[in-house]
Amino acid sequence: MLERFKVPKKDEVRISHESLHLVVKAIFENLGNSSEDAEEAADVLAMTDLRGVETHGVSNMLRSYIDQYTSGQVNPDPRWSIEKETPAIAVVNADRGLGVVLGRRAMDIAIEKAKTVGVGIVTMNNGAHLGAVGHFSMYAAQQGMVGMCATSAGRGVLPTFGSEGRFGTNPISIAAPAGTEAPLLFDAATSQIAGNKFSLARRVGSDLLGGWIADDLGNPIMDETEVPEDYGGLLPIGGTRENGSHKGYGFLMMVEVLAAMLSGSVPGMFDEELFESGYKHYFAAYNIESFTDLELFKRNMDEMLQKLRSTPPAPGQARVLYPGLAEFEEELDRRANGIPLHVEVVEWFKNISEEMSVPSLEIL
Amino acid sequence: MLERFKVPKKDEVRISHESLHLVVKAIFENLGNSSEDAEEAADVLAMTDLRGVETHGVSNMLRSYIDQYTSGQVNPDPRWSIEKETPAIAVVNADRGLGVVLGRRAMDIAIEKAKTVGVGIVTMNNGAHLGAVGHFSMYAAQQGMVGMCATSAGRGVLPTFGSEGRFGTNPISIAAPAGTEAPLLFDAATSQIAGNKFSLARRVGSDLLGGWIADDLGNPIMDETEVPEDYGGLLPIGGTRENGSHKGYGFLMMVEVLAAMLSGSVPGMFDEELFESGYKHYFAAYNIESFTDLELFKRNMDEMLQKLRSTPPAPGQARVLYPGLAEFEEELDRRANGIPLHVEVVEWFKNISEEMSVPSLEIL
Numbered sequence: 001m002l003e004r005f006k007v008p009k010k011d012e013v014r015i016s017h018e019s020l021h022l023v024v025k026a027i028f029e030n031l032g033n034s035s036e037d038a039e040e041a042a043d044v045l046a047m048t049d050l051r052g053v054e055t056h057g058v059s060n061m062l063r064s065y066i067d068q069y070t071s072g073q074v075n076p077d078p079r080w081s082i083e084k085e086t087p088a089i090a091v092v093n094a095d096r097g098l099g100v101v102l103g104r105r106a107m108d109i110a111i112e113k114a115k116t117v118g119v120g121i122v123t124m125n126n127g128a129h130l131g132a133v134g135h136f137s138m139y140a141a142q143q144g145m146v147g148m149c150a151t152s153a154g155r156g157v158l159p160t161f162g163s164e165g166r167f168g169t170n171p172i173s174i175a176a177p178a179g180t181e182a183p184l185l186f187d188a189a190t191s192q193i194a195g196n197k198f199s200l201a202r203r204v205g206s207d208l209l210g211g212w213i214a215d216d217l218g219n220p221i222m223d224e225t226e227v228p229e230d231y232g233g234l235l236p237i238g239g240t241r242e243n244g245s246h247k248g249y250g251f252l253m254m255v256e257v258l259a260a261m262l263s264g265s266v267p268g269m270f271d272e273e274l275f276e277s278g279y280k281h282y283f284a285a286y287n288i289e290s291f292t293d294l295e296l297f298k299r300n301m302d303e304m305l306q307k308l309r310s311t312p313p314a315p316g317q318a319r320v321l322y323p324g325l326a327e328f329e330e331e332l333d334r335r336a337n338g339i340p341l342h343v344e345v346v347e348w349f350k351n352i353s354e355e356m357s358v359p360s361l362e363i364l
Numbered sequence: 365m366l367e368r369f370k371v372p373k374k375d376e377v378r379i380s381h382e383s384l385h386l387v388v389k390a391i392f393e394n395l396g397n398s399s400e401d402a403e404e405a406a407d408v409l410a411m412t413d414l415r416g417v418e419t420h421g422v423s424n425m426l427r428s429y430i431d432q433y434t435s436g437q438v439n440p441d442p443r444w445s446i447e448k449e450t451p452a453i454a455v456v457n458a459d460r461g462l463g464v465v466l467g468r469r470a471m472d473i474a475i476e477k478a479k480t481v482g483v484g485i486v487t488m489n490n491g492a493h494l495g496a497v498g499h500f501s502m503y504a505a506q507q508g509m510v511g512m513c514a515t516s517a518g519r520g521v522l523p524t525f526g527s528e529g530r531f532g533t534n535p536i537s538i539a540a541p542a543g544t545e546a547p548l549l550f551d552a553a554t555s556q557i558a559g560n561k562f563s564l565a566r567r568v569g570s571d572l573l574g575g576w577i578a579d580d581l582g583n584p585i586m587d588e589t590e591v592p593e594d595y596g597g598l599l600p601i602g603g604t605r606e607n608g609s610h611k612g613y614g615f616l617m618m619v620e621v622l623a624a625m626l627s628g629s630v631p632g633m634f635d636e637e638l639f640e641s642g643y644k645h646y647f648a649a650y651n652i653e654s655f656t657d658l659e660l661f662k663r664n665m666d667e668m669l670q671k672l673r674s675t676p677p678a679p680g681q682a683r684v685l686y687p688g689l690a691e692f693e694e695e696l697d698r699r700a701n702g703i704p705l706h707v708e709v710v711e712w713f714k715n716i717s718e719e720m721s722v723p724s725l726e727i728l
Contacts, residue, residue, distance in 0.1 A: 002606070086654050088452040089482035118453035119485050123655060146621055159672055161681035166672060174618045176625065184621065186614030192607075209606050218678030237601060237611050242366070242573050243556075247601050250550030250687045251615075254538045256668070257510055257548065261540065264656030266664050269671055290450050291487060292628030300630050304620065307633055308523055308530060314582030317525035323614045 001052065001326075004206040005197065011204070013346045014338030019362040021046040023349065024058060026358035028101075031069040032076030037101045041065075044100045048132045049339045052330030053187070055196035056132035059203070059345045065098065065129070066352070073278075074098050074128045080105075083125075083264065087117045091263055092124040099130030099151065099281055107136045110285040111143055118290035123263035124281040129153070133281075134187025137175035140285045141183050144294055147175045148284040152259040155268045157191040157252060158233040160245045163218030165233040166269040169195050170255035175324070177288075178301035185324030190251035191234040201227045203342055211239030258282040338364040365416065365690075368570040369561060375568070377710045378702030383726040385410040387713065388422060390722035392465075395433040396440030401465045405429075408464045412496045413703045416694030417551070419560035420496035423567070423709045429462065429493070430716070437642075438462050438492045444469075447489075447628065451481045455627055456488040463494030463515065463645055471500045474649040475507055482654035487627035488645040493517070498551025501539035504649045505547050508658055511539045512648040516623040519632045521555040521616060522597040524609045527582030529597040530633040533559050534619035539688070541652075542665035549688030554615035555598040565591045567706055575603030622646040702728040 021042045028038035049057035068074040078097025082090050090109050094102055106122045113120025130136070133149040140147025154168030171194065173187035189195075192212040201208060210222040214232040220240050221231075236248025259282040260267040268278070288294050311320040334340075341349075346361065353360040385406045392402035413421035432438040442461025446454050454473050458466055470486045477484025494500070497513040504511025518532030535558065537551035553559075556576040565572060574586040578596040584604050585595075600612025623646040624631040632642070652658050675684040698704075705713075710725065717724040 084655060086482035089650075089654055091655055113452075117481055118450035119483060121483050121650065146626060158678075159675055159684050159686070161677050162672075162675040162684045163678045164675050166675060174614075174621060176621050184617060186617055188608075188611040188614055190611075211607055214678070218676075218681075237608055239607060243575055243603060243607065244552075244601055246687070247552045247554075250538075250552055253548060253550055253687055257538060257540050261661060261664060261668075262510060262650060262652070262655045264660070267668060269668065286453075286485065286626060288626070290453050291448060291455055291626045296628070297625060300625060300634075304625075304631060304633065308526075311523055311526040311528050311530060312582075313525050314522075314527045314578070317582075320523050320526045322523070323610070323617055 001054065005054065005200050005204060007054070007340050007342045008204060011343050012340035013343055014340055014364040015346070015361050016338050016364055017046050017050050017335065020049060020058065020339060023353065023359055023361050024062070027062065027066070027352065027356060030356045030358055031066065033101065034077070037076075040101045040104055041098065044103070044131045044135050048135060050331045050334045051132075051327040052334070053132050053134070053327065055194050055200055059341060060196045060199050061129070061131065063348070065100070068098075068128060078102065088113050088119060089121045089123075092122060094124050094127035096126060096128060098128045099124070099279060102127070103130055103136045103149070103281070103283070104139055106281065107139055107147065107149070107283045107285065110283045111140055111145055114145055114285040114287035114290070118287055120285045122283040123259060124283070125263035125265040127279040127281055129279055130281050132187060133171045134173040134175060134185050136283060137173040137187070138183065138185055141175035141177045141185075144177060144288055146286040146288060148282070149173050150255045150259050150282040151279060152255050152267055152281075153279040154195070156195060156234055158214055158218060158235060159252075160236060160241050160249045161218075163214075163232060167191070167236075167252040167256065168268050169234065170252045170259075172251065172255055176301060177298055178305055179295075179298035181302045181305040182325050182328030184301065184305065184322065185327055190237055190248055190255060192237060192239055192248070193234065195234065198227055203344060211235065211243065255282070365418065369418065369564050369568060371418070371704050371706045372568060375707050376704035377707055378704055378728040379710070379725050380702050380728055381410050381414050381699065384413060384422065384703060387717065387723055387725050388426070391426065391430070391716065391720060394720040394722055395430065397465065398441070401440075404465045404468055405462065408467070408495045408499050412499060414695045414698045415496075415691040416698070417496050417498070417691065419558050419564055423705060424560045424563050425493070425495065427712070429464070432462075432492060442466065452477055452483055453485045453487075456486060458488050458491035460490060460492060462492045463488070463643060466491070467494050467500045467513070467645070467647070468503055470645065471503055471511065471513070471647045471649065474647045475504055475509055478509055478649040478651035478654070482651055484649045486647040487623060488647070489627035489629040491643040491645055493643055494645050496551060497535045498537040498539065498549050500647060501537040501551070502547065502549050505539035505541045505549075508541060508652055510650040510652060511537075512646070513537050514619045514623050514646040515643060516619050516631055516645075517643040518559070520559060520598055522578055522582060522599060523616075524600060524605050524613045525582075527578075527596060531555070531600075531616040531620065532632050533598065534616050534623075536615065536619055540665060541662055542669055543659075543662035545666045545669040546689050546692030548665065548669065548686065549691055554601055554612055554619060556601060556603055556612070557598065559598065562591055567708060575599065575607065619646070
């Protein structure tokens with residue numbers, strides 16, 4: 001994550017991930033989730049904050065999850081079911097359950113299929129927010145799989161040359177295990193920035209860079225700008241056509257097809273009467289043992305990842321990372337030194353703990 | 365494709381795709397391919413030029429394929445074999461056969477598996493150049509599948525912040541059928557531009573835009589520049605870190621894992637002694653009927669694609685396209701009016717036809 005999005009030192013309060021897990025679990029139980037489901041949600045959110053993925057951790061997401069449960073949009077007791085199934089694929093109806101709660105179970109189905117026939121694909125319709133899609137890819141990687149996960153929702157991202165939003169930020173992720181190196185973990189919106197970067201930028205008082213968003217008419221805003229109240233939409237990866245936004249547009253579509261269309265559903269761009277639900281998800285597990293020797297695969301991953309991080313950096317750059325390395329290092333640091341939350345977020349937690357009569361966050 | 369890469373009107377010579385197919389097939393036979401294999405290659409290359417994908421049609425590729433057969437790098441009589449197989453996946457050893465020749469057969473294996481178990485994944489190691497990866501995704505889409513295809517090769521693309529090339533341009537593609545609309549067809553290098561854009565830009569006398577390549581030290585060149593003889597490498601999708609090159613870096617890695625690592629092989633960045641062959645490929649077919657109703661899927665695709673192309677354009681833009689629409693329109697035009705080749709390419713064909721004693725291109 002760019003420095004501009006991190007919590008400024010002066011505003012940070014460190015809390016332990018154990019305390020965060022405990023409080024989040026209690027909040028989800030308070031919202032009507034079973035203890036088991038609340039545990040799933042706490043696992044996902046605490047791990048996301050441990051990895052430093054602030055956009056999708058508690059600071060941004062918890063408030064909106066509470067709103068969604070309270071308004072009835074999200075079902076705290078989903079009777080999810082398998083609508084279609086073959087030895088290698090399944091289509092799950094989530095019964096408006098939160099993806100954060102159901103995601104691991106969907107990936108478990110994919111993993112079981114992959115163990116049996118080599119690969120497993122699970123799509124999920126009628127769902128709700130999934131959290132950081134990389135979390136579920138990583139869950140598969142921890143079991144000897146290449147994991148992929150993507151989610152389709154919303155209509156805030158413009159197609160190239162367009163002036164009206166048609167896509168969600170449609171994140172996609174892949175994870176793969178290594179031996180001694182940190183696992184590969186790539187997780188990115190297929191828009192220039194995740195929608196959650198807006199609230200993050202507002203909280204930390206940061207501007208947006210040029211080429212990230214468009215004005216009301218669809219013109220890419222090419223200068224650095226304050227976070228606007230009103231704007232035309234997010235731009236696809238690439239930003240402008242000259243800089244490759246048609247590629248971002250293609251990746252946005254890839255996620256619509258894999259997650260929305262292959263779950264027997266439709267994307268967020270459809271008109272209200274045809275659009276049944278907000279979120280559609282895609283989970284894939286490739287059983288590495290079916291393709292090659294797992295230990296050889298891990299050694300090859302180590303070799304590749306070492307080669308990447310030992311690439312001589314360009315002038316002015318400290319080092320070359322690989323996707324997942326910063327998250328791995330962040331997790332080590334945060335397990336030891338706590339998760340830095342913005343003082344404003346800690347204040348919110350204090351209020352919600354009182355309101356719900358759940359335990360308070362312990363400050364380190 | 366940006367206007368700057370198209371053959372200037374004054375330099376174009378129109379030829380029929382039938383004539384091109386006939387000549388290309390004869391050239392491949394002359395290079396030692398069976399009639400059946402030569403037919404495959406001619407199918408791929410003629411269709412690529414019909415779709416207007418000049419980077420991967422005859423103008424750029426045929427010369428290098430001839431060099432590769434002549435030097436012995438590519439095997440004109442590959443005894444390809446299946447190394448690993450389960451109901452849903454297969455790993456194929458290509459025996460140094462050209463991907464252009466073997467790609468359809470790999471996708472056929474994936475399609476058969478998808479018909480049986482819902483999805484089929486085929487990876488291919490020990491291969492050679494695949495041509496336009498979108499061609500094979502589209503082949504699957506024509507049979508009621510969502511098709512995906514990607515290829516890993518080379519080391520000319522820099523990781524974010526790096527000064528040495530580590531990746532091939534690692535293209536990835538997806539295709540899906542529609543009803544009345546043109547099929548979705550997305551095919552893009554995960555670097556800012558395809559490597560073949562260099563020869564194309566040189567031929568048509570066009571410059572490169574800022575943010576596409578880096579200088580010898582790894583600094584992104586941010587001004588428009590002539591096609592340089594010497595440079596540091598191509599940049600990942602996004603160009604600079606601020607503009608999202610870490611996302612392009614992640615997509616480059618995605619292709620390395622799916623195509624190289626899951627074919628039991630290693631990417632082009634590996635040192636020579638560990639690096640067995642140049643090209644590794646990934647083919648995926650998702651049987652739409654296993655996930656949902658095929659006719660409903662196509663109607664939903666139509667609705668989505670119509671919605672996209674009827675998006676009001678931003679000021680100064682003629683219209684909003686979707687991935688595959690320009691290629692579809694190009695194909696209609698070129699079937700009717702011929703394929704525009706650069707006069708220099710036609711001259712080359714004349715010489716090679718004489719040299720190999722194969723039929724000459726018929727000029728329209």
